Amino acid sequence: MNYIPQSDADRKEMLKAIGISSGDINELFKGIPESLKASSFDLPAGKSEFEVEKYIKQLAKKNASELITFVGGGFYDHYIPAAIDSIVSRSEFYTAYTPYQPEASQGTLQAIYEYQSAICRLTGMEASNASLYDGGTALYEAAMMAIRVTGRNKIIMDGGVNPIYRKMLYSYTTNLSIEFIETPVTHGQSNRGEIEKYLDDKTAAVILQNPNFFGAIDDHTDIVDVCHKFGALVVESVYPISLGVLKSPGEMGIDIATGEGQSLGIPLSFGGPYLGFMAVKKKFVRKMPGRIVGITHDDELRRGFVLTLQTREQHIRREKATSNICSNEALCALRALIYMCLIGKDGLKKVAQLCMDKCEYAKQKLETIKGVEVKRSSPTFNEFIIRLPKNPNEIIGKLIEKKIAAGFPLGRYYKEMDCYMLVAVTEKRTKQEIALFAEALEDALWN
């Protein structure tokens, strides 16, 4: 039997031992009234592993995963060092549970502590949790946390925040009395005037993103200063790889930094599993959702690690907990930690600079094409928007035939941006691939 050690003889012996002399295993289910038994269980018969593998591989071939991709939108095709897969394949990591028993889980616990430390160093913040589901739910949790910290219920959100994340935030809060105001973004930096217009002493938080959905980078220090005068917190969603060069949330005085950790050694995998991270100022730590690992020692003063500040959590506080989260994305957090260790402080700068240089090269190549306008109103990191003289959907379709995923059509989320396309360039794209893209785009537009 699949993955079940017991033989028929074992089962008979065990049933007999516990007083079921008939040897009928169904006797164990006699507490379930007959009228409630399953009315159907119509599933196919089991198959061997190699038959199933063959079938799933056939399905896999129906995906077009071999495209040269310039699609980003918050989820990026970065290089993943092989050592990550090798380490997370150790079953002592992947077959363990949440580390409730610290003496039997020091490996996981120390790794989480190191992850928290690496996230703090990356974001310039003081305290990180052990992970949340993804960048979107992390932003939602940050908004809820700001409401708890300030006791206020108005949120101002920058229109440059990932539109999917904005939709998620509205979904989660639809039954709560929270007032949302969204400030418009043309396609550049955060609109200071609009934010200040709505900012008042009822505002719990202003939510920003850097780089924003259009790839534009910003220095939000001035917004933070104004918000703090009103007692409002500032939440910023960030792209971890960009922090190799960009001003960190900590340096801007941000109160809660969140983000999607996928770019840190986690495969795109059609949307998950990913990694939500959250890092905050230390004074807010008791209002933070999620697990947290802290250092302590045993009787012999040996250093050890435990889950701490658990009185915030659902298994202790039930309906009064800071969040309902239980399982998080521990193994993805481990991947991110290993990535940050392998790449190190020099490597992070290098990969960030490579992204920017290749992005600038792509801009220069694309703007030589007749009718293509590269928006240069704001500096960017590795993603930018271009205006096309023809419908981007049509152009993207044509380029897919040449095995190039050209970018994301912004009209999907921004009605007024029907002619715009979002283009991302990571360190994996070569000069030759970028040239191929430019050629194919020109061809699709004019031939």
Place this chain on the structure above:
Amino acid sequence: MELIFEKSRPGRIGVVFPEKDVPVTCVLETKYKRNATAELPSVSEPEVVRHFTKLSKMNFGVDSNFYPLGSCTMKYNPKFTEKIAQIEDFTALHPLSPQLVRGSMLTQGALEIISNLEGALCEITGMDAFTTQPMAGAHGELAGVMLIAAYHKQKGNNKKCILIPDSGHGTNPASAAIAGYIVKSIPSDAKGVMDLNKFKHALNDDVAGVMLTCPNTLGIFNPHIKEITDLTHSSGGLMYYDGANLNAILGKVRPGDLGFDVVHINLHKTFATPHGGGGPGAGPVGVKKELIPFLPVPRVIKRNDGTFALDFEEELSIGYISPFYGNFGVMLKAYAYILVLGKQGLIDVSENAVLNANYLKYYLSKYYDVPYGENCLHEFVLSGEKQAKKGVHAIDIAKALIDKGIHPPTVYFPLIVKEAMMIEPTETESKETLDEFISVMAEISRLAEETPEIFKTFPKTTPVGRLDEVKAARDMNISG
């Protein structure tokens, strides 16, 4: 053991980059640049690999240890499904691809798998439709409660509270509360199930829904369950099934047949995907027909020509709860597992899980109190009260087990049992492992009787002894 940061030496690196092949260098204005470098460690690949390999050896896991952690279903995770999840045609797939023009044609394989998995889960649970979006069990609970809220909103109902038995998982009340509901806790009766009279008393027009685990955290199937779902429906409420304990009932009972309207499943429990030291999991949610319009978007649909597409229609939907389609990598493993096991294999899972639990309960009840002993299914709860009188508490028994190479049961939960030890062996443990566990537990009970004082010295075999948790909370050293 040293932290990885303590091993950092200037100039070392663990990744080789290609030479820059473009003739431009992008220079940013100073105000956009970071001042202080992100102080990540500088270490080589061999050092990183050795560091984490050493850390891994400081963990218990299902592959190396018996792990009877109640309500967590720590079954063996087949190696085959890990292999399936690594197929590059899935791992390299960008989640925005289907939103490009004709993009669903770029991801037909992935969409078909989601659709097939949804179909299998419907049949297993007796529900009419599934969403795979929730990324963990608690996330599924939140999505489920949001569905209940959307249903009532559309009906014009103004119901404010959710009833939950006191033996429920902590995530139940937490999920209901953050979705905006008032939570009312219903006590358990002498048999360990939700007290029917107290439930009837609490049930009124204001009740939007009832959240139940069945079998509950004591491993007991509530014989009044149909009466509870009928009563709730007749007062206009909906029934929520917490599927954390689904491993007990595959092919035996279906939440849909019992009258539940919303169900979440933990793929990382019943369907054998690994727990990863605390995730990633996946918590797909199933609903009955009347709730389908409220499911989150996008929904995977099958076109008349047999191809698959995504439906983004938001009209009545609760909207977006995940950026995309959920933890796809986890779904792949669960789907492969279901295909390999098939109908009989899944029935075998529950029968053997229930047999193993009853076998352990039978022998362990000779040494420990079993406060709610009747008809346990996949798990049961021991009380260490007898041992506590000697000064040996559940936590002490847990630490003694660690020294024997066994991961402890869930302790001090459910809250309704004093000195609770919740034991779930799962179907993947051999009779010999169970027998060994019984003899270890018997030995611990004897030690508790004879030399209770030695328990304070356990565990002795681990890299660290018992840790000072008060100090950790007070010092709050949570990053270095």
